[in-house]
Amino acid sequence: MEIKFTEENLKKLDKAKSHYPKSDAALMPALWLAQEQFGWLSIDVMKYVGSILNIPYEHVLGAAEFYTMYYKKPVGKNHLQVCTNISCMLCGAYDILDYISDKLDIKTGETTQDGKFMLSEAECLGSCGTAPMLQLNNYYEENLTKEKIDNLIEKLSKS
Ligand code: FES
16 A cells, blocks of 8 residues: 555645644644544654655654554554543443453453454543543543443444
């Protein structure tokens, strides 16, 4: 597979670069676009991002390694990130995490064999008022119960 941004993503990147005096400052949005397009940030993808921003690969890798929101390995189609920070923890986040883990038969950090689900533990996602909650790809699922988890996983399994 050729690693190259789509025309649409190149336009988005140009727009992001226009917000900064130097194009290398657009590294974060460039990595985000790359992750959206390619699914995760492989070495080749990071080298590509570096080449179009004129940034050494080591610099790109440093940024990607620092932020947990960037995936450095393939993830499941549905990435379930359960917040276990204080508000969610007090509202049963670890019960939810364990429930999902048992239901999907994977541990935190693992992906199901069919590639449909990945389970992670997350720090506070800024939605403490609706604890316990999780982030599903780019969306929030809130006020979680085991019944809601059952419905969610059933729906996602069919898609
Ligand atoms: S503690 Fe879970 S969203 Fe803030």
